[in-house]
Amino acid sequence: MNTINYFLSTDVSIGIGIMEKVIDFIKEFNSDVPGILYDNNLSSNEYFNKNIQIIKKEFPKTIDIANEFKGEPTYKYLEKIRSKFEGNQPDLIIAIGGGSTLDLGKGVALLLKNDVPAISLKGFPDKVNDPLPLITIPSIFGSGSEVSYNAVFIDEDEGKKLGINSRKNFPKKSLLDPMLTMSAPTSSVVSSALDTLVHCVDSFGSPKSTPISKMFSIEGFNQTYNVLLNQDLGEPQSRLSLGIGSVCGIIALMNSSDGPTNGFAYYFGVKDKIPHGLAGGIFLKEVMKWNYNNGYDQYSLLLKHNFKSLENSNRQLFKGLDNIYENYDIPTLNKFGYDNSKIADLAENSSITLSGSFSGNPILFDKSAAIEVISNLIN
Numbered sequence: 001m002n003t004i005n006y007f008l009s010t011d012v013s014i015g016i017g018i019m020e021k022v023i024d025f026i027k028e029f030n031s032d033v034p035g036i037l038y039d040n041n042l043s044s045n046e047y048f049n050k051n052i053q054i055i056k057k058e059f060p061k062t063i064d065i066a067n068e069f070k071g072e073p074t075y076k077y078l079e080k081i082r083s084k085f086e087g088n089q090p091d092l093i094i095a096i097g098g099g100s101t102l103d104l105g106k107g108v109a110l111l112l113k114n115d116v117p118a119i120s121l122k123g124f125p126d127k128v129n130d131p132l133p134l135i136t137i138p139s140i141f142g143s144g145s146e147v148s149y150n151a152v153f154i155d156e157d158e159g160k161k162l163g164i165n166s167r168k169n170f171p172k173k174s175l176l177d178p179m180l181t182m183s184a185p186t187s188s189v190v191s192s193a194l195d196t197l198v199h200c201v202d203s204f205g206s207p208k209s210t211p212i213s214k215m216f217s218i219e220g221f222n223q224t225y226n227v228l229l230n231q232d233l234g235e236p237q238s239r240l241s242l243g244i245g246s247v248c249g250i251i252a253l254m255n256s257s258d259g260p261t262n263g264f265a266y267y268f269g270v271k272d273k274i275p276h277g278l279a280g281g282i283f284l285k286e287v288m289k290w291n292y293n294n295g296y297d298q299y300s301l302l303l304k305h306n307f308k309s310l311e312n313s314n315r316q317l318f319k320g321l322d323n324i325y326e327n328y329d330i331p332t333l334n335k336f337g338y339d340n341s342k343i344a345d346l347a348e349n350s351s352i353t354l355s356g357s358f359s360g361n362p363i364l365f366d367k368s369a370a371i372e373v374i375s376n377l378i379n
Contacts, residue, residue: 008251010136010147011171014243016236019051019177023058026092029133029172036064037081037105039097040137048096048139055094063088066100071273072161074154075118078107087114087150094135096180097173098192099143099276103151106169108133122155122162140184141242142192142277144199146174146251154270161266176247178239186371189233190328193242194237194281195265196224202259203290204302205362214267216255217267219265220248221302228304228324260365260373261287263357267350272336281330285321286373287361292318294369296362333377340378347371 026034034055042048043066065084069077075278081104085093090112095105109131111118121128136146145151149169153322155162181189203209204217223245232238253262264287265280274282286301292314300313324330330372338346350356358365 007255008147009149009167010174011172012147012174012176012222012247013238013328014176014240014247016178017239018049018175019180020054022055022094022135022137022175025135025173025175026055026059026094029092031059031092031133033061033063033088033090034059034092034094035085035088035108035132036062036094036245037101037108038068038094038095038103040067040068042097042139042183045139045180047179047182058372063090067097067104068105069100072100072152072154072269073104073107074156075122076156077120078104078111078153081108082111082118090132092133092135093165094137096137098188099138099145099152102138102143102145103153103163105134105136106131106151106171107153107164110164110166110169118153118164119155121164121166122153124165126166128166128168130151130168133173134171135173135175137175137177137180138243138246139180140188141176141246141367142195144196144246144253146171146176147247148250148254151286152379161270172350176243178236178243178287179241180241186233188275189242190228191237191275191277191281193224193228193245193277194284194330195277196220196245196249198261198265198275198277198280198284199253199258200224200245200302201284201299202360203249203252203256204293205234205259205296205298206256207362208360209252211374213252213255216248216252218302218304220252221246222304223248225303225320225324228328229320257360258357259287259360259362260354260358262356263360264350266357267353268276268333274336278330282332282377283373285318285325286376288321289318290369290373291361291363294363298362333374338378340375343371343374343378346374350374
């Protein structure tokens with residue numbers, strides 16, 4: 001058997017009300033000047049405000065800065081946030097919000113210990129100093145950014161998502177509290193949950209997957225799929241399941257690779273400013289169906305249910321996905337102004353740009369496959 005490498009470097013605490021113990025976790029780092037970076041849209045969240053006041057009372061030197069950027073952040077915006085923190089010299093960063101804010105937290109924690117331009121760290125930098133300790137508290141579950149080392153940033157000049165991807169970015173601690181997520185709009189909750197499904201499906205079919213990564217793919221998929229299928233998004237316990245699914249999905253992805261669906265999400269997300277999770281969701285079912293129709297029959301193993309045959313299992317899986325897409329009105333590419341005249345160019349450009357992601361498919365996925373998938377999302 002080949003050697004299996006598996007890694008995760010973040011201490012994770014999951015539970016209803018866990019954020020209320022944040023003081024204890026801050027004290028573990030002997031912090032005197034916590035720096036808090038939070039989503040601006042949390043300003044009206046009572047649960048968030050209650051806990052921020054508790055932190056400020058215990059740590060009077062606390063600095064709090066809102067992330068007011070709309071969409072996924074750029075390197076230039078990261079520089080702006082860095083400059084706001086620099087004068088106060090925090091000794092700990094606490095990032096609270098969605099994936100973009102958590103990524104900003106990783107970037108700030110690293111830059112405050114590395115006096116270099118943010119753009120110089122794009123890609124996979126090495127020889128960087130250890131960042132400030134980072135605590136992540138997601139306000140929505142799906143991206144998995146709360147426990148991953150990847151931090152996505154957009155290079156405005158190139159129009160690409162490149163990020164700062166160093167294993168030193170791993171948060172030291174992550175708190176997953178569904179109570180913080182309860183004010184999130186349903187559309188955002190669904191979009192983020194679709195992101196988890198993409199992570200689970202892509203990682204499961206990846207040629208780099210292992211028995212360990214597949215365990216996380218399966219658990220993450222079931223936790224998320226069952227909540228979406230049963231439409232019980234308003235319950236804290238259901239949000240907790242989405243949180244567990246998010247963590248499992250990103251662990252699986254980090255320990256395998258992405259595939260065409262995640263690649264399409266990045267490509268169209270930047271191009272058309274589609275939320276990343278929704279962009280992945282648009283493509284997820286069609287990529288899965290293309291794979292199944294072309295000989296890949298293993299997706300049913302993502303479900304924990306026992307059926308009489310693989311065919312019945314796959315049929316049940318796709319029926320469930322159809323229901324999810326119908327219940328939450330997941331759009332096609334038509335909504336974003338695409339028509340048949342764009343198919344060839346989209347397939348050509350995406351097959352070149354996404355060659356790495358395409359290679360992560362369980363079977364050969366090329367330009368002709370892209371044409372078929374994109375056509376099904378336009379016609």
